[in-house]
Amino acid sequence: MSVVAGATPGGSKSQWRGRRAGGPGRGCAGGRVGGGGSGRSRGGEQGWWDPVWRAEKLKQLQAEGPKEEVLDENEWWAKLEKLKVALDQQEVVIKRNFGRNGADILEDLHTGLRRSRWEQATPQGQTLSGVDKEKLNVELRDNQRQLKASGAVKALELFRKKLPAFQMKSELLEAVENNQVIVVSGETGCGKTAQLPQFVLEEEIEAGRDSECNIICTQPRRISATSVAARIRLEAKRSAQTRLLFCTTGVLLRRLVQEPDLNGVSHIMVDEIHERNMNEDFLLIIFRDLLPRRPDLRLVLISATVNAELFSRYFGGAPTKHIPGFTHPVKELFLEDVLELAHFPVGSDQGGYNGHGGRRRKAQEKVQDPVLEAFEGINIDLEYRNYSRGTQQSLQAKIVLSTNIAETSITIDDVVHVIDCGKAKETSYDTLNKLTCSTPTWISKASANHRRGRAGRVQPGVCYHVYPRLVYDSKLRYQLSEMLRTPLQELCLQIKSLQQDSIVSFLSKALEPPEVLAVQNAIDLLKAIGAWTRKEDLTPLGCHLAKLPVDPKVGKMLLMEAVFQCLGPALTIAAGLAQRDPFVLPLEHKEEADETPTIFCCFCWENFLSSNTLQMMDDMHRQFQNLLSDISFLDDSKGLLIYNQNSQDLEMVRAVLCAGLFPSVVQCKLRGKRTAFLTKEDGKVEPHPAFVNTRVNSFSRPWLVYGRKVKTDAIYVLDSTDVSDYVLLMFGGNLTTSKNEQGIEMLDGYHQFKASKKTLHLVQELRRQLDLLLDIKLKDPQFDTHQEGKLVITAVLELLQSDGKEEGGCNWGTGGDHYRR
Template sequence: MSGDRGFRGGRGGRGGRGQIIRPVLEGTRIAIDKQLAEFRANVDCDEIVFPADLSNHDRAIVHTECKKLGLKSKSHGKGEERRVHVTKPDKFIAVDADDSRTLNLSEKGARQLNEYFSKFPPSSNELEMASRGTLDVAWEDENTKSRAENNNNNATTTTARKPYTDAFLTTFGNNVDYKRLHEELEHKRTHVHELAQISMKRQTLPVFKYKDEIIERVNANQVVLLAGSTGCGKTTQVPQFLLDDCWANGKPAKIICTQPRRISAMTVSDRIASERGENIGEGTVGYQIRLESKISKACSLLLVTTGVLLRRLTSEGADAYLSSLTHIIIDELHERDRFADFLMIVLKDVLPKYPNLKLILMSATMREDLFSNYFDDCPVIKVPGFIHPVREYHLEDVLAFTNWGGNNAGLANPQPSKHRKVDASSSFSSQQQQQQQQQQEPSTSEASEMMRAAIENAFVAPSDETFDWLLQCAAQSKDEDLVNVQHSATGATALMAAAGRNRTMEVSQLLQLGANVNLKSQNGMLASDWAERFEHEDLASQLRELESTPGNNDVAMMEEDGAARDGSFDGPVVLDEAALMRLSKYQLESDPDEVDVDLVCSLVKHVHEKNRAKPDGAILVFLPGWDEISKIKDALSDQAGLTDVQIMPLHSMVSPQDQRKVFQKPPRGVRKVVLSTNIAETAVTIDDVVYVIDSGKLKEKGYDAYTAVSTLHQTWISKASATQRKGRAGRVRPGEVYRLFSKSRFEAFAEFQLPEMQRSPLEEICLQVKMMQETLRGMIHSNGAPSPTCASFLKRAVEAPLPQAVDSAVTLLIDIGAFTSAEEDERITRLGRHLADLPLHPRVGKMLLYASLLGVLDPILTIACAGAYRPPFIIGTDSGRQNANRAKKGFSDALGGGSDHLAIVQAFKEWEVACRNGRQAENQFLWNNSLSGSTLHMIKGMRMQLITALTQRGFIQNLQSASYNTNATSLVRSVLAVGMYPLVGRMLPQCRAPTLGTLKGERVRIHPGSVNARFEFSQDELENTSSSTTTLACFEEITRNESNMYVRDSTLISGTSLVLIANTVKVEADPPVVDPLTGESFPKPGVPSALLNVDDWISFRVPLTQIAQLCTLRLRLFKAFASRVERTKKPLAANLQQCLHTTSIVLADSDHNLLGARNQYIQRGGGGRGGGRGFYSGGRGGNNQNFVPPPPSSSQFNGSGDGRGGGRGRGRGRGRGRY
């Protein structure tokens, strides 16, 4: 399709990827984005058709944007009638629905099954239940049936969360003289020099002028909305106003203030404490975040993350807790965190029961009327910020400052809004006439003669060398228009030569040099005619698009003409003509989806050199992600003339110690340049920033409710965010903001960012809804229903999530057993209550419970925490990424290979060993293996939190008792499949890059950073016969970026694992063999077999003797799980306990077959494994993949492992220990 091809821009300098650059007007891009967004949001519209007047490049942009949004697009028609049709995605069709593979159980596995069922034969009732193929029948077991039936009646007393008993809740009392406390504080504020200085500074904050009004409004109303501009001081001062007012009137105060981020809760509480002359956590101010808290017995003001407050409200004693509070402050509401939006629904319902509880909503920029109306027209207080004047520069100005395109491209020193103005539409037509009349007179200079010779050579002897020489000749002089020199005899140009030979790269580069597409050779042919003459239709078509485009002589189309054509603007826009030409040329030659690294570096250098006399002003650069931060940091480090600049990244990947350096003053005479994501927008404040460079980009993780796929895109920010970023430049003195987007693009920005509740999966939220309905029974609005549905509850949000997202979340929760079916009023089950108590996605929580059942909790804890937080591997620059990938593969190979998740397990284990050898050994280990120490410490802390939660719920006695099978990687892989199901797929041999065909029918790529990115198929799989085995993998999520759907982390699993954990497994007859000549059918040769069809996706051929055994084994496995969930402290029945043992052996055998078949591809890590205790043995080396778990009669097992491997220190490794 011609629309899928185009010219490549430059040599990858800006985007760094050498991607296709489409010469499309910005106004057209904006109009396309707007129309696609409206179509996607319209549930009643299934198709839109774009008009036929779109160019090939315009259509290519439509196709590209559709990929980002998960829409389907296809061009239909020919010539002038070619149109792009866009539709919404259909339901996926499983790619393996009619496929069957062999499930190879070895003789050892078959023998174990026979032994187990000879001892515990299935009853007729079990066989009947197993034949249904579903797992929910396990709840019907007579040992758990009565518990399941009474689940809803006694759950709140037996499984509710334990009440919190921290100091903040228990120190509330009336025997304190609060007036005296207030007088002592005021005395310190006037007589202690440091506090006096702080008090004077506090009084200069804009919010201080509104102190009396704020207190008066809060005392008179239950809900107050405070909209304070950036820098007004609301976050640190309003909580103190309320606390001081209570004390001054002799009243106690218990104030909760929520923050969207951990770092905000810590830094704000520390700031408030210092302003009150206290140490954080030792006086009246404290904080509580996940895994960490600082609270004293005297605490009256507690800073928490929103999630901490929600967890308190879903715990036993929520009513008493709310009764003890005087104020709840929700800060940074404009960020629209999904938990904050959820919290507002809850508080709106419960506030009438607590008339003494005050709610204060605070934000920097938001739609005041939206939230005021939500809380029954509550009063609004608007506080302006104290911001020095900030001068705005947009992309059109930045291009001039940095002299983009050379001196002939524009002015040397533009001043915004002071240029000579011209009507863009009139200059547009005059340029078009000039272009049509242009014809070059032959030049007689030596350079021109050389150019003519290069043109002739390119026609006569085309090769890479001749066209390289042609480009060099065209670009060698800035004084002469060599690119448009015509051959003396034929009138041919360099562009004609490149077009005739279909050299699209050279065509693109010649156009950037100013090649004129309207010049004609002596036979009257244009460059497009030369392309057509040699049957290069795609290239000819694209050149014709440029012929009909005004201003193409400079490869610059008028942006405003595009705006007029697509209706984006009401009238003609006037701009400085030179600036307009430069802007249009830049936009046509750059990729709007990428941050221009070269431009950012040039701008940093320009700002620094222009203000060398004032080096104390820091430069803050807003970038979308770590990739851009790393690239620009490296590029700036290589820049000449920037030796007196200190470059500092601010990102969650940076260690806390390095993050703190960002807030420190640089040495005298050195300018600080901070490269940050949007974390510096509102969460933290860098006091010395004077200059802001705003890329206008945000890397946003979202969720497509229509396809249940996660998304990761670089998107444009909102106008509110742009205003926030601008405000960061005016806190110290008059500042400047340089926006790397045009004024037109800014006007097209959304007013506000989409609420997180509308772009996130809702499973955790839905679980909390049901828990909240129990802990706050009678207070949650239900519209008269005894048990309101999640959909009806969330529909009452300030801006409700999409119904598809809620339906998808509820369906998943029903599938995993956390909710009863919709016919049973969507009630939360006992399993659901257990899962709600774990601060993890419900699927991951179920995985932990299975891990404790099968004795592999230790490694699964590490995987779960890394998934909930982030993987520990640092991916920085290209070289750093390669080092991280090598280390990751080494860790994975040490545990059998083929698993990103097991790589994390091994990395964590070896890090713990390194930590025991001292700080220096730890740092060296982190450096060698591209690991983040702060991330690993966070994972360690999260593990402890989860161990405590599982212990309190009665699932485990301690970690060791639930980790006796830790080294059985086969069980770890199977438990991973349980937690990730139905996110499983089959490796597809027919695809070039490693690709999975999923259970739902998608085809998704393996991410390049995965250890499975270089997966190679065995010969058996490549032959792809019905007797072939197949390689399966499980994964956490599917992510869609700008061009592909992919999975980042995956783990290879066996077919047996899939059969045992799938939702449904149906027994089907094995179709007979049909003679192609006679049509006669007869049974397949060999052992009689049948098919086990997994979720109508893939079928496994299994001997008839093993069919009933496998079906009954999977039923009993889930019965064991159901029994443990229902009665956490009672031992399992003997047949179920032995089932776990048998399952472990069968899975270990299958895992050995899976990895053994791939031995020639998966190289095990070497190095003799030293002695040690089980899983914690030191060293990297061979691993016992045939580990047999302990029999049910023993809680410990003495075993030895034996493995061989190359790599670091060849040799045999032995490990011996107790499990």
């Protein structure tokens, strides 16, 4: 039985979930609020971007919605107790507004109810290993048979039998039983993801082996894991009695660190392996080494493409099973076909050029779009309101805008038309220049076929490929593995946490091994941030970073913010670096939106901010805080105030940023009336035009630390902040004395600092004491640095505030006012 709280315009958790699925919501930047037909503003144009219109619409929705009711816990617990024995009722829809707190209470009541069923079979205080397993297996088998005899489950079984996977149930179960590894491929919607785990679990219960059954199904993304679990109506929480767990691949990898042999796990199912994500490829290496040690473990690889032979060969010729999916015919139209149907002029451009002086210039001819011409002068919104209600309902359509996640991970049953742009945003990594770019790239033929297949789920459909057939024919057959096109530092940390000796030799066992230079770049970076020793062993810092499922730079920033008591702002910055840019760009207000980041920082409605991205950043903020608590860097019993004592100290915040982002440092040098920005790897760079620092005429500090850099027509740094000499000296790389002993150096001499011998000695000694204090803290997270190392912390804070002023213009770094732009 599952409980679903009704979504009404109030503000509970369940209501917010409903809004994310397309209902009315607050701050829906980038879409209509409520989806009504009254979204008009000045000049009769669509007004979703208008903050005044959005605010008025939200007030209207809140006024029309029902008031929050007070939830009576005893009343609802009694109702749920009565329903738990009603086998013919699987879902209860509660169409009442109990607010956010009420929704949380209902969820807890439901979870407690589900757990109480297990407690009947497992006495309180007794673990599963302490009960009569044979008796438990019999009870569970009887419960399953009783459940299958109920009317609701019989109706569900009729639906399951229509799925192509059900027709191969016996064959699939036999293959799982007789082989340690099998590869299952099948078209989207055939039932391989949701049904195969249920087949195995039901078979184990029926065979009396449930007490020994423990199935883990991995998904590449959290939304995929939760959506599949919801389809099977599982609980949202894991308990000791859980027999079927859906989780992300990252969750399983972190479990492998604690349980290298996965004792107690009987089946592993890795879904979506065709996507070739880094974590999935990493898992394949681990399992190929693990399976000989665990002959009782069964591994099922699930792919939505027919390249199963690639994975079969990797596991020594493992058997493959293909589930033929049923899809209705889908008509494919490429760009030339669409233009021809629209009577849009298509042909040679040769006559459209005029030659003059050896140059060809296109003649400017205005060609009217036939679709726009047909509706020119018609007020669509007014015409729609004049229709009868029945006609209005018949004209309503569902339009889904999606990333490539909808290719295989999320299923929308009633899609009939698919518009395929032919591209996806993909990360690529330049190993020579150490540059990471996230740019739209052409998808593979396999991805294009997946997109096409979405149109034929319920009836014949049409797929419009918005690119020529020639482009399709020239595409790669399958997408390039993520391991071959992204930085590897986070992966290297995970490999080391699994007690592997050589990173290079471990990755050489991959399905498609990455370049040696890419591996060496990752090793060099981990050494630079202090996560690895010269012998490539994990330092105390590296051990903590390996436990944090984030980029190592962001992870180091999280640790430093907890140590130096500026938790709040640094958590927000880390969450911002981990998410996409929250600013949106309405085409009609491009200039106004360009000015927004530098002028306003208040409400997303008024400032062209994506409410969804801000919500994800808020969620990430809380997740980071929980991660720090899990590794004992935060003590929840002390409250958060003690960890925010330096949150108002901007120099301390800059120092934490530098500690995390180093060695991503830019040196600012005065060249005439302008400032040149230089890095060790790239030479000249520039602040990105879309970010605020490109408009700063002068910086009060001689260095910039940055989060990312991209290469287009030039090399640009993004997410940059200026920092002082002392920040870099205290929180940057290792300091070494220069050859002439008149200065100190960083990054093998690329950054040089000069001062009096007395000042140099004091700075190096303070840095040594600070590193010693941090090393103790990293080895013992409960060590109180501000109590035990009060003198050192106070000296560092005072030094950061002085910014070298006591030197009377001391020539640190390249010194002077060189950093004016």
